[in-house]
Amino acid sequence: MSTRIRVAALAAIVVLSLVAAGVYVLRVQREQASEAKAAPAVPVSDLTTAMAGPHLLFRNTALGNGYGKLAVVPLSDPGGPRALTGVSCERAYSAAGRSVCLSARRGITNTYKAQVLGDDWKAVGDLPLTGLPSRVRLSRDGALAVTTTFVYGDSYATVGQFSTRTLVTRIGGKESADLENFKLYVDGKRITAADRNLWGVTFADDDTFYATAASGGKTWLVKGSLSGQRLDSLRTDVECPSLSPDRTRIAFKKHGDLPNGEWRLAVYDLRTGKETVLAETRSVDDQAEWLDDSTVLYGLPRTSDSGAATSDVWAAAADGTGKPRVLVQDAWSPAVIRD
Amino acid sequence: MYVSVRDRPAAQPGRTAGRVATTVVLLGVVSMFTDVSSEMVAAVLPLYLTTQVGLGYLAYGFVDGLYQGVSAVVRIGGGYAADRNGHPKWIAVLGYGVSALSRIALLPAHGFATIVSVISADRLGKGLRTAPRDALIAASSDPAQLGRAFGVHRTLDTIGAVLGPLVAFALLAMVPGSYDSVFVVSFAFAIVGLAVLLLFVPNMRTHAATARTGLRVVFRELAGKGLRKPLIATAILGVLTVGDGFLYLSIQQRDDLTASLFPLLYVGTNVAYLAFALPLGRLADRVGRARVFVGGHVALLAAYFAAGGQFGGIATTVLVLLLLGTYYAATDGVLPALVSRLVSEQTRGSGIAAAQTVVALSRFVSALAFGSLWVLVGRGNALLIVGVLLAAALPAAWMLLRPSDKPAEAAA
Numbered sequence: 001m002s003t004r005i006r007v008a009a010l011a012a013i014v015v016l017s018l019v020a021a022g023v024y025v026l027r028v029q030r031e032q033a034s035e036a037k038a039a040p041a042v043p044v045s046d047l048t049t050a051m052a053g054p055h056l057l058f059r060n061t062a063l064g065n066g067y068g069k070l071a072v073v074p075l076s077d078p079g080g081p082r083a084l085t086g087v088s089c090e091r092a093y094s095a096a097g098r099s100v101c102l103s104a105r106r107g108i109t110n111t112y113k114a115q116v117l118g119d120d121w122k123a124v125g126d127l128p129l130t131g132l133p134s135r136v137r138l139s140r141d142g143a144l145a146v147t148t149t150f151v152y153g154d155s156y157a158t159v160g161q162f163s164t165r166t167l168v169t170r171i172g173g174k175e176s177a178d179l180e181n182f183k184l185y186v187d188g189k190r191i192t193a194a195d196r197n198l199w200g201v202t203f204a205d206d207d208t209f210y211a212t213a214a215s216g217g218k219t220w221l222v223k224g225s226l227s228g229q230r231l232d233s234l235r236t237d238v239e240c241p242s243l244s245p246d247r248t249r250i251a252f253k254k255h256g257d258l259p260n261g262e263w264r265l266a267v268y269d270l271r272t273g274k275e276t277v278l279a280e281t282r283s284v285d286d287q288a289e290w291l292d293d294s295t296v297l298y299g300l301p302r303t304s305d306s307g308a309a310t311s312d313v314w315a316a317a318a319d320g321t322g323k324p325r326v327l328v329q330d331a332w333s334p335a336v337i338r339d
Numbered sequence: 340m341y342v343s344v345r346d347r348p349a350a351q352p353g354r355t356a357g358r359v360a361t362t363v364v365l366l367g368v369v370s371m372f373t374d375v376s377s378e379m380v381a382a383v384l385p386l387y388l389t390t391q392v393g394l395g396y397l398a399y400g401f402v403d404g405l406y407q408g409v410s411a412v413v414r415i416g417g418g419y420a421a422d423r424n425g426h427p428k429w430i431a432v433l434g435y436g437v438s439a440l441s442r443i444a445l446l447p448a449h450g451f452a453t454i455v456s457v458i459s460a461d462r463l464g465k466g467l468r469t470a471p472r473d474a475l476i477a478a479s480s481d482p483a484q485l486g487r488a489f490g491v492h493r494t495l496d497t498i499g500a501v502l503g504p505l506v507a508f509a510l511l512a513m514v515p516g517s518y519d520s521v522f523v524v525s526f527a528f529a530i531v532g533l534a535v536l537l538l539f540v541p542n543m544r545t546h547a548a549t550a551r552t553g554l555r556v557v558f559r560e561l562a563g564k565g566l567r568k569p570l571i572a573t574a575i576l577g578v579l580t581v582g583d584g585f586l587y588l589s590i591q592q593r594d595d596l597t598a599s600l601f602p603l604l605y606v607g608t609n610v611a612y613l614a615f616a617l618p619l620g621r622l623a624d625r626v627g628r629a630r631v632f633v634g635g636h637v638a639l640l641a642a643y644f645a646a647g648g649q650f651g652g653i654a655t656t657v658l659v660l661l662l663l664g665t666y667y668a669a670t671d672g673v674l675p676a677l678v679s680r681l682v683s684e685q686t687r688g689s690g691i692a693a694a695q696t697v698v699a700l701s702r703f704v705s706a707l708a709f710g711s712l713w714v715l716v717g718r719g720n721a722l723l724i725v726g727v728l729l730a731a732a733l734p735a736a737w738m739l740l741r742p743s744d745k746p747a748e749a750a751a
Contacts, residue, residue, distance in 0.1 A: 006538040013534040021527035025510065025520045032514060194713060 040064035042330060045081035050074050054338050056291075057094045060084060061310040062330035070101065070121070075291075075336070078327050085121045090133045091333045096142030098171065099335075102133030102149075114147050116171055127169050128176050134164065135240065135287050139203035144226075145169050146201040146209070164199040166211070168226060177226060184213055184222070186233040191215055198222075198231070200240035200287050202250070210234075210241045210250060221250065221268070235268060240287040242296075245338070249318065251278075251288040251296045258283070265298060267318050276320040289334045291327070294318050299332045362479035363488045365539050366472055367495030372532030373435060374496055377461070378503025379525040380442060383511065384458075387518045411699035413463050418470030418692025419557060427471035427478075427688055428542045434468025435536055437461075439529035445522045470692035477679035477687055478543050485679055486628055489672030490620020497613045501606065560686040561693050565743075569629075569681060570697050572739035573674070576636050577701025579729040581643065581709050581722065583608060583663055589646045589718050590656050604660065611664020612671075619668045620676070627744035628677040633737050635669025638662045640729050647722025674698070681743055 042062040050072040060071035060082060070092055071082040089101035097119040104112050114127035114136070131149035138145050148166045169176040179198040184191045197214040201224075204210065213222045213231055221238035222231040239253040248271055253263035262283040267276045282300060289297045296318050301311045313331040316324040328334070417434060421427035441461040448454050473489075480488035506528075507521050514520045560566065587604045623631035642662035645655055675691045682690035712721040 010534050010538050014531055017527035017530050021524045024523045025514060025517075028514045028517045028520050032517070194717075195710075 035063055035067075036065050038064050040066040040084070043081035045083045047072060047083040047085060050083035051337075054336075056313075056328065057092060057099065057335040057337060058313060058328060058331040059089055059092060059333045060330065061332050063310075070099075071331070073328060075338075079329070082328070087117065087121050089333070091136050092335060093136045093138050093333075094335045094337055095138040095140055096339075098138060098142035100127065100136050100138060100145050100147070102129065102136050102147060104133055112149065114145075116145065125171065127171075128167055130165055135200050137201055137203060137287070139206060141206070143171060143206065144203060145171055146203070148199040148201070164197050166198045166201060168201065168209075177229070179211065179224070179231070182224060182229045182231050184215075184231045184233075186213075186215075186220060202241050202243045202287075204243055204247060210243060212239045212241065212252075219255070221252065238268065239263065241268075242288045242290065244290050244293055244318070246293050251290065251318065253284060253286075253288075265296065265316065267296065267320070276318075278316045278318070278320050278324075279322055280314065280316050280324045289336055290318075291315055291336055297327060297334045297336070299334065359484070359488050359491045360479045360481075362540055362543070363476050363492055364495070365535060366476055367492040369435070369532045369536045369540065370472070370492065370496040371499035371502075372528050372535065373438065374499025375503045375506060376442060376499075376525045376528035376532065377438065377465070378500050379507040379510075379521055379528070380445070380461075382504035382507045383518060383521050411466065411696055411703070413466035414470055414696050414699070415689070415692045417467035418474070418688040418690070419554075420467075421471035421474055421688035422557060422686050423553075425544050426542060427474045428536075428540055430471040430688075431468045431475065431540075432533070432536060434464045434466070434471070435529070435533050436464070437467065438464030439526065439533050442522055442526040442529055446519055469695065470688045473675040473679075473691045473695075474688040475540065475543060477675065477691070478684070479541075482680060484624050485676035486620040486623030486631070486673055487617065488620070489676045490617040490623075490668075493616040493620075493668070493672040494613055497609055497616065501609050501613065504606075557686050557689045560682050561689060565681040566678070566690060566693070568739040569677065569743050570694060572736040573694055573697050574701045575732050575739075576729075576736050577698050578705050578708070579725055579732055580636075580639065580702055580705055581725055582702060582706050585706075585709055585713070586642060586646045586659060586663065586722075589722060590659060604656075607657070607660035608663045608667070611661045612667045613664075615665050615668035616672060619665070620672055623669075623673045623676060628673050628680075629737075629740035629744040631669050632673050632677060633733060633740060635666045635673070636729065636733060636736070638665040638669065640726055640733070642666065643722045643726035643729070647719045647726065649719075677740075677743060 040060070040062050041064050042060075044066070052074075054075040055072050056075060056078055057070060057072055060066050060069050066084040068088045068090075070085045070087045070089055072085070073080060073082050087101055089103050091102045093100055099117040099121070101115045101117055102112070103115070112129050112131060112133055114129040114133070115123045116125040116127060118124045127145055127147060129147055129149055133147070134150055135148035136146070146166060146168045148164055150164050166179040167176040168179065179201070180196060182198075184196055191213075193215045195215055199212050199214075201209050201211040207226050209224045209226070211222050211224055211231070213220045213233065219237055219239050220233040221235045221241055222233050224231040237254055237256065238250075239255065241250045241252045243250055244267075248269065250268045250270060252266060252268060254266045254275075254277070255263055258264070263285055265278040265280050265284045265288060267278065268274075269276075278296065280298070284298050284300065286298045286300075291297050294317060295315050297313055297315050299311050299313055303310070310330050311332045312326045313328040313334045314324050315327040316322070417430055421430040424430075438461050441457050441464065444457045444460070445454070448457050476488055476492055477485060506524065510521050510524060511517070561570075583605075590604065619631055619635075639662070642659050645662065646659045648655075674694055678690050678694045679687055709721060709725065712724065715721075716724065
């Protein structure tokens with residue numbers, strides 16, 4: 001091949017690649033623009049009516065101009081029309097008229113925000129947040145908020161691996177407690193290894209909480225005390241605990257001997273020590289939420305018919321019986337507001 | 340970009356004295372496009388996996404470990420294959436091609452298992468291409484100016500690494516959440532790089548086609564006198580090399596840097612590397628490659644003390660990044676330049692691959708050991724201990740490496 005032919009061939013390949021990639025990106029951009037203008041792909045209803053009784057707050061993942069916004073459905077008709085708020089969040093939780101919204105803005109440097117919202121969905125304050133939003137919970141009276149984020153490079157065991165940071169903040173207060181500074185005891189023995197990690201908090205009352213502790217590749221369910229700055233292990237292989245409304249059981253993710261990156265949902269009875277694996281046979285990576293004392297909610301990702309990434313909120317019986325069902329389609333990060 | 344201006348390939352092909360061979364610049368351009376492509380994906384991968392695919396962070400850690408680990412394993416294989424058939428170009432084409440295809444394969448990949456296999460394929464390609472590419476650089480350069488040739492290549496390569504994340508985030512700003520767009524554009528860059536390699540890099544024969552290089556010949560050379568001492572020195576220094584991730588962490592913890600600034604540390608080191616790769620490559624040609632290689636570790640030693648010491652603040656952070664960039668500039672391209680002169684032409688690919696594998700493996704050991712040391716004695720102390728060990732090992736490494744400077748100096 002002569003040099004001229006080769007230069008021509010390269011020019012053709014460069015132009016072809018440029019045009020093809022450019023056309024692809026522009027098409028995506030046009031699609032996004034028309035989708036953003038389009039009405040949501042699901043029926044919508046009035047916000048005040050939806051919030052009048054017990055309701056479910058979630059992140060709407062239905063395509064359309066409400067994508068990523070918080071939405072509400074009444075518990076009496078969870079599969080029915082949803083009411084959209086104007087707030088966009090990656091994850092959210094709500095209790096006692098207060099909500100916490102974790103959001104991420106992506107760019108060359110990513111910025112993350114945790115905002116406290118009043119019952120009119122207006123921001124009333126910020127919580128400290130460093131890293132990619134992962135879990136958020138409020139205590140039942142809405143006084144304490146806890147966020148788990150994963151902070152890039154906070155781990156040293158495998159360079160480049162993520163590590164978590166979990167902060168408990170009294171809303172309106174100035175100080176936050178970093179759970180990694182609490183004393184961790186496993187079977188009564190103090191663990192000081194620097195690879196301790198804590199995440200997925202669920203509050204029992206104004207002082208007591210449950211969480212996941214990890215060190216040396218193992219995870220534990222720990223019971224913590226804010227005033228005592230201390231964590232005690234209760235059980236191994238428990239991640240992302242969630243306390244039932246009657247405070248007797250904990251729903252959690254169990255890894256067992258599954259392949260890497262897979263978990264099953266289970267419920268642990270704090271009184272009897274009995275563990276029940278739920279009927280959900282797919283891998284769940286979410287902090288479960290309780291619909292009521294007998295039903296557990298969780299999110300599962302799904303690829304929609306149009307190829308877009310979405311997710312649904314599922315419900316499974318807490319006693320391990322029955323078959324899981326979709327509670328809300330195109331939804332993520334459920335929070336149940338009972339009163 | 341001053342590099343490509345000052346070292347523009349000679350108008351007439353060949354090894355004009357004082358100029359870097361056209362092939363080296365072409366391979367640099369190939370690497371630049373490929374690095375834009377791979378760093379684009381690497382930059383968005385954590386976000387993509389956790390927000391779009393819905394993987395937990397523990398699962399992400401697994402993928403990340405895989406990402407780092409796979410390439411070291413196939414590296415030796417790539418080097419040997421290039422030596423065996425005597426056409427490093429085609430092994431390099433295979434490596435670049437596999438990586439390019441893996442980008443487009445990310446489009447339909449959704450599950451954990453598929454994504455893991457796609458990422459493995461990408462790393463496989465990287466492992467495969469590195470040694471044959473470096474062998475091509477060595478084969479097409481004047482032996483006396485090998486350091487500079489590798490310097491030019493690594494400079495172009497790093498320009499790609501700096502540009503990649505910028506392109507990716509600019510794209511995400513344009514089409515928010517469309518990771519598919521990132522993968523498609525990344526594929527386009529990879530194709531352009533591959534096209535330059537296929538169309539313009541000459542299919543150089545590294546040795547006479549009559550004799551296929553057998554395993555035994557390769558082994559005899561690698562275990563032979565010429566290479567044994569430098570490899571031992573490389574291993575000793577590698578084990579005492581604390582990964583840059585740990586150094587960044589150390590800075591982050593001391594100064595309580597926010598997570599959003601963390602990526603800038605990588606950029607800072609890359610920029611320093613970019614600035615020093617060529618000057619240090621030239622210096623290596625003048626004063627000896629082993630000398631510059633050991634000197635790079637002195638810079639690393641200084642970085643330990645700067646990062647592990649009590650003095651925080653921006654000035655120290657910038658100093659650490661400069662020292663770290665200097666270390667990379669004085670070692671990454673200088674090592675293959677050093678090794679190339681110590682092995683016969685027939686086993687050059689394997690020799691370079693062996694040295695790079697020694698570096699990768701010893702750093703892996705170092706990461707495990709340093710992780711434990713950090714837990715035991717804390718951040719600052721761990722760095723100081725490794726620093727003292729490195730200071731003690733440097734004279735020994737110098738004794739082992741010094742003889743290998745002789746032929747290079749004789750040739751100069």
